[in-house]
Amino acid sequence: MLRKSKECIAILLAGGQGSRLMVLTEDMAKPAVAFGGKYRIIDFPLSNCVNSGIDTVGILTQYQPLELNAYVGTGRPWGLNRNFGGAHILPPYAKSSKSEWYKGTANAVYQNIPFIENYDPEYVLILSGDHIYKMDYSKMLDFHKEKGSDCTIAVLEVPMEEASRFGIMNTNPDGSIYEFEEKPKNPKSNKASMGIYIFSWKVLREYLIRDEATEGSSNDFGKNVIPAILGDGGKVYAYPFEGYWKDVGTIKSLWEANMDLLDPASGLNLRDPKFKIYARNYAQPSSYIADGSKIVNSYVAEGCTIRGRVENSIISTACTIEEDVVIKGSVIMPNTTVKKGSVVKFSILGENVTIGRNVHIGGEKEYYPEDTWGIAVIGKNKTIADNTVVAPNEIL
Amino acid sequence: MNLAGVIFSNLYDERFGVLTQNRTVASLPFGGRYRFVDFVLSNMSNSGITSVGIVTKHNYGSLMDHIGSSAEWDLNRKNGGVHLLAPFASGMSYVYQGKLEALFSAFPFLEKTPEDYVVLSDSTILCNINYEEALEAHIKSGKDVTVIVTRAKANPAVKHELVLTMQEGEVKDVTVDYPATADDTPVSMGMYIMEKKKILDVVRECVARGRHHLERDFIQDSFYSGKITLGVHEFTGHVIRNDSIATYFANNLDLITNEELRRDLFNRARPIYTKVRDEVPSFYSPQSTVADCLIADGCRIHGDLEKSVLFRDVYVGRGTVIKNSIIMQGTKIGEGCYIENAILDKNVTVSSGVKLIGAATAPCIVEKGETV
Numbered sequence: 001m002l003r004k005s006k007e008c009i010a011i012l013l014a015g016g017q018g019s020r021l022m023v024l025t026e027d028m029a030k031p032a033v034a035f036g037g038k039y040r041i042i043d044f045p046l047s048n049c050v051n052s053g054i055d056t057v058g059i060l061t062q063y064q065p066l067e068l069n070a071y072v073g074t075g076r077p078w079g080l081n082r083n084f085g086g087a088h089i090l091p092p093y094a095k096s097s098k099s100e101w102y103k104g105t106a107n108a109v110y111q112n113i114p115f116i117e118n119y120d121p122e123y124v125l126i127l128s129g130d131h132i133y134k135m136d137y138s139k140m141l142d143f144h145k146e147k148g149s150d151c152t153i154a155v156l157e158v159p160m161e162e163a164s165r166f167g168i169m170n171t172n173p174d175g176s177i178y179e180f181e182e183k184p185k186n187p188k189s190n191k192a193s194m195g196i197y198i199f200s201w202k203v204l205r206e207y208l209i210r211d212e213a214t215e216g217s218s219n220d221f222g223k224n225v226i227p228a229i230l231g232d233g234g235k236v237y238a239y240p241f242e243g244y245w246k247d248v249g250t251i252k253s254l255w256e257a258n259m260d261l262l263d264p265a266s267g268l269n270l271r272d273p274k275f276k277i278y279a280r281n282y283a284q285p286s287s288y289i290a291d292g293s294k295i296v297n298s299y300v301a302e303g304c305t306i307r308g309r310v311e312n313s314i315i316s317t318a319c320t321i322e323e324d325v326v327i328k329g330s331v332i333m334p335n336t337t338v339k340k341g342s343v344v345k346f347s348i349l350g351e352n353v354t355i356g357r358n359v360h361i362g363g364e365k366e367y368y369p370e371d372t373w374g375i376a377v378i379g380k381n382k383t384i385a386d387n388t389v390v391a392p393n394e395i396l
Numbered sequence: 397m398n399l400a401g402v403i404f405s406n407l408y409d410e411r412f413g414v415l416t417q418n419r420t421v422a423s424l425p426f427g428g429r430y431r432f433v434d435f436v437l438s439n440m441s442n443s444g445i446t447s448v449g450i451v452t453k454h455n456y457g458s459l460m461d462h463i464g465s466s467a468e469w470d471l472n473r474k475n476g477g478v479h480l481l482a483p484f485a486s487g488m489s490y491v492y493q494g495k496l497e498a499l500f501s502a503f504p505f506l507e508k509t510p511e512d513y514v515v516l517s518d519s520t521i522l523c524n525i526n527y528e529e530a531l532e533a534h535i536k537s538g539k540d541v542t543v544i545v546t547r548a549k550a551n552p553a554v555k556h557e558l559v560l561t562m563q564e565g566e567v568k569d570v571t572v573d574y575p576a577t578a579d580d581t582p583v584s585m586g587m588y589i590m591e592k593k594k595i596l597d598v599v600r601e602c603v604a605r606g607r608h609h610l611e612r613d614f615i616q617d618s619f620y621s622g623k624i625t626l627g628v629h630e631f632t633g634h635v636i637r638n639d640s641i642a643t644y645f646a647n648n649l650d651l652i653t654n655e656e657l658r659r660d661l662f663n664r665a666r667p668i669y670t671k672v673r674d675e676v677p678s679f680y681s682p683q684s685t686v687a688d689c690l691i692a693d694g695c696r697i698h699g700d701l702e703k704s705v706l707f708r709d710v711y712v713g714r715g716t717v718i719k720n721s722i723i724m725q726g727t728k729i730g731e732g733c734y735i736e737n738a739i740l741d742k743n744v745t746v747s748s749g750v751k752l753i754g755a756a757t758a759p760c761i762v763e764k765g766e767t768v
Contacts, residue, residue, distance in 0.1 A: 036676075036677070037676075037677035038676075038677055038693070076467060077672070270676045271676045271694075276674045277674070277676075278674050279674070281468075281672040282667075283468075283667035283668065283669045283670070284662075284667075285427065285428065285429070285658065285662040285668070285690075286427065286428030286429050286690040286691055286692045286705070286706075287678070287690070287691050287692075288652070288655075288658070288689075288690055289686040289687070289688070289689045289690075289691055289701075290687070290688060291687040291688040292687070293686065293687070294685065295680035295684065295686060296680065296681075296682045296684075297680070297681060297682045298679070298680050299676070299677040299678065299679055299680075300677055300678055300680065300691070301677040301678075301693060302429075302677075302692070302693050310680075314677075315677075316677075
């Protein structure tokens with residue numbers, strides 16, 4: 001038997017439904033949602049791991065895992081098909097004594113203690129599958145080791161007026177955290193938790209077991225485990241991250257993050273040969289851009305046919321945009337067709353959608369009262385009949 | 397699948413001039429994101445073939461790099477998989493001169509692989525073919541060798557490596573390196589199916605006699621002397637024949653305008669696989685206009701493009717006009733350039749304001765890695 005160990009392994013919490021993404025996560029987990037033309041949300045944490053030298057990732061799934069399982073597969077697109085380590089999909093499983101679903105984030109990791117022990121790690125990195133960002137976790141691990149920390153939480157400085165929307169870390173001058181407040185009304189700091197934790201495994205193991213034994217605990221990292229470590233005087237540090245980071249848990253934020261790709265000032269740049277974001281590839285030919293088309297400030301992925309006008313938009317793999325179509329400020333997810341004469345503005349069209357002819361979806365903000373405007377969304381696999389009008393903010 | 401594949405990667409290298417100076421013909425880029433070999437390799441994979449030998453001669457660095465572990469074609473198999481067959485691996489002390497000798501390099505592979513039948517294929521003819529059907533037809537026909545053919549029009553200017561004369565469904569005559577003299581003449585696609593045992597015997601005998609030309613020394617000769625029977629299997633889909641720089645150039649541009657060809661070649665049920673490069677999607681700036689182009693991923697386009705093929709990771713600066721051209725992977729073109737009827741090989745740098753104009757029949761070629 002091979003006896004080896006890993007210094008640090010990652011656990012990716014990918015079990016959530018992401019119900020605020022509505023129809024986009026109706027039949028698949030949030031980390032499987034398409035992003036940026038050819039990616040899925042999970043590509044970001046997985047690529048970050050690989051680019052940070054972490055080659056062992058346990059992916060905890062629970063809600064509608066089919067799509068995610070198929071997508072991750074053997075982990076080969078990310079170089080995570082390793083003999084020892086690599087990507088592992090870990091759904092809840094039946095045990096001889098007690099079988100249950102993942103009750104909370106901490107419980108999900110608790111149930112997978114045997115998986116973690118298999119690698120005898122010194123550190124465990126806990127990630128979630130709802131953020132778009134590029135981060136070298138090895139720098140955070142260096143910080144964790146340097147501070148002799150029990151738990152290190154990555155934080156991002158957000159504008160003070162937005163701080164009440166986040167989990168806020170109140171820190172001492174040396175970066176240690178003395179208090180954690182979830183969405184405080186009167187924030188004392190603007191250091192927002194990014195939902196990325198590094199634990200020393202011995203410490204985490206002990207607290208997971210203790211948390212499991214605590215009656216009434218909601219088995220959550222943010223609510224239970226970290227406050228417990230803090231309460232015992234454990235060393236919890238905030239690791240300051242600088243760079244682009246966005247929670248894409250809502251329709252609006254998912255749309256905004258896609259639009260950030262088109263804005264050079266946003267700080268979101270996926271074009272970096274030294275830090276590539278990897279994705280599963282679907283063997284599509286080059287895109288055909290027809291005479292009479294016009295593409296303005298947009299990204300177009302592979303396998304598309306573009307005959308209409310595309311402006312400030314993201315067109316994903318294998319989409320067809322027919323003649324006399326106008327796509328503006330929108331995200332078109334993979335394998336979707338927009339037929340002749342249709343207009344799609346400020347919308348998200350899910351995967352495998354067919355938009356009939358002369359359909360009108362969404363509209364510009366300035367023509368609608370502020371409380372009625374929003375991003376229009378068409379869910380996966382839907383077909384919209386010819387001449388249909390879908391108002392802004394409408395979700396089908 | 398009781399069929400193994402053998403691909404010839406270096407044949408006809410000399411026909412493509414500087415484009416094959418540093419690569420095999422099999423690794424010639426085509427259609428925006430492919431190499432020639434992707435088509436035949438994907439066809440074999442999609443047909444259920446799991447053992448493939450690729451015969452190489454020289455310059456196969458780029459081919460090895462492209463194929464890697466062959467996982468993209470799903471050919472990273474426990475049993476079988478892709479075998480790159482270099483000349484030295486066969487113990488040959490000299491480089492081969494023809495397909496028969498090239499096959500000699502494939503002997504260890506052919507002897508070891510368990511399949512009873514073998515399909516031999518060139519890599520310059522591109523199509524989307526199902527070899528499973530061809531094998532069924534071969535077995536049913538009871539012939540020794542099945543030539544996969546298309547129908548050619550009479551054209552004295554175009555020579556084919558093997559032209560067949562048929563009478564009542566039977567092969568009556570074969571001519572080598574000869575044009576089709578009548579319309580609807582069956583001509584070889586450079587793909588042959590036969591029993592493996594037969595190949596081994598024939599190759600051994602021919603090489604021993606210093607004969608190396610598969611079509612002339614084996615097929616034609618053996619047919620005339622009655623040693624083998626010949627059958628044909630007609631392929632009716634689109635076929636792209638690349639036999640010179642001019643046809644290669646025209647075929648790339650034809651892929652843009654011929655939608656039916658694209659649909660047939662890139663059949664969604666039988667995709668053509670290639671090496672994954674993890675490029676970002678292509679970006680089109682507000683200043684760009686793109687009309688009738690094939691664009692791969694990772695490009696950044698600020699200029700005006702017309703009827704051109706852009707491979708991955710190409711940069712086109714503002715005010716640059718590109719017409720009827722092939723721009724290969726990683727090439728960077730500055731601002732205010734004018735490029736027409738040109739082939740810019742990989743990683744070329746074109747400074748701002750440069751004009752490169754070729755003719756439709758003789759495109760201007762810039763070699764790999766050059767700066768203009």
